[in-house]
Amino acid sequence: MGFFIHVTVSCGLMAMLSLGLMLIVRSGVYSVASAGFYLVGAYCTALGTLKLGLSPGFALVLGAVLGAILGIFCIAPAYRVREDRLLILTLGFAESLRLVCANSRSVTNGAMGLSGIPHFSLLGVNIKPGTIAFAGFVWLIVGIICLLLIRLVKSPWGLRIDAARDDRVAATSLGIQVARPLYIVHAAGASLAAVAGSLYAHHMAFVSPAPFTVVLSVFALCALLLGGRGSVKGVILGAILIGAGLPLLQLVGTPEYSASAIRQIVFGVALAVLTIWLPGGIGGIWRGAKSDRWE
């Protein structure tokens, strides 16, 4: 039962990460900084509750706000830099955040990590990690995000984002502001990742810099592309496949490192194969669209 809840929660967290990424990718920028914002949320919760004595709900909101600010900072050079260079910039940004946490030993306890993070509570209700209530809470947030995203895609605001992505010059000539939606979308995506990180910290009750490497961002990207970057249903399905696949693959390998190595091989190759042969993802199959056009 404990394992089942663990899998459910990690699917939910992966869904949050990849939905945030979906928002960012919709604006035309591929980012591999998700792990960085995930780390920001996790450390905000850990440090806020342990060192500053904040309430868990407040620490979560604080993490989301900080994630949003860092997200804007990360994407600020977007219009000056070519797309492929921007991807490497986001990669470097996330990795720098991790290095800062790994090396400021006096604050974050370095690679040893912080343990004993208190239970999550909201408005006085204590939601204990490892129970069905916690898993339900995580999926409740995922559900709300999904509803908002589905609304967003059809809204005028969503159409504006699409227009700015497809042809920046034409969009500007029609009087659509191009830069501001990009920043807002990126801030929202980053703060979603931070919320997921915060819940992760409560779920594990322990935070160390080790899991927040590029590999995690690649898993999130893999979930997004597996499901198809344009469809919310597809992304949720992709996140469930990856979120359940990771803990299940851990059961396969006996020594710890071979399990993580097998994961990297399986999902790394899957990502490459997906981009080459199935750019529309699973969502693309049931729409009957094989190309990587947007919905």
Added chain:
Amino acid sequence: MEVFLKSLPAQIANGIIVGAIYGLIGLSMLLISNVMKLVDLLRGDLAITGAYLCFWLSALCGFPFAVSITLAVPLTGVLGLVVERSVYRPLARRSHYAPLVAALGLSIAIQGALQLLFGPEMIGFEQTPPLLPKVAEWGLIRLSRLDVILVLSFVLLTSLLHYFLTRTRLGLGLLAVADDEEASYSCGIARNKVYSFSFFVASSIAGIVGILYGLQYGLEPGAGFGLTIRAFIIASLAGSRGVLGAAIAGLALGVVESVCTGLLGANYRDSYTFLVLLVLLWIWPEGLFGRIQKRYARI
């Protein structure tokens, strides 16, 4: 501060040695990014794979060291060729992102495979050729034979590549494709052959870099990532300025990193590199020596 100033010459010498490695991997990246117009995120991983191949041949299969180097370098080249044919060629025309995303996946897959085959901990080459004894010492600067070999092979490879690109027919064809693909195609240059060839040469260079890196610092599966980032920085610094630009950029990056490490400590070493990258992309989005290509209207 006084200690730092005293050790400054040694830091700079160290930086030049590191910079030789960076310069070579940067050259390898530059060849690809100028010819195929894409960033190859597998550069560092290919280099490390080449080094592991050499390690496997020499330490585990019992070949003499010289033989395993001569086998491992072209094999890395062939590996690069396979990647080009299977991943980059079908994806290069689709979008800017597709090849990057696929390469990112393959990169972590390669790291996982190396981890599975050779274990996650750092391994060193057995020093069969006596490389480590120091040959020169001035104050705090100590040079081993390996350091000298490293800098010499940097100079040699750079000048060879420069000669090849500017004086031979094949090299000129490569430059022509880098400069204007359509025009070179209409002049009868076989584009795909040039792609394959540049990938083979660049990956062979990467193999040499990996072996040198492994001899100097030891090998671990994740080491390729740092090399890729540095190769990217150097290639974008050099822009279209070519081989000499990349060589200078590599040395400069090595010295900056080494001096910063001396000044501020080794913990944030990779962060300095990213900081250089961030500043670079803010100030010169198209590279230090690059041509300004107007892709977007400025908004």
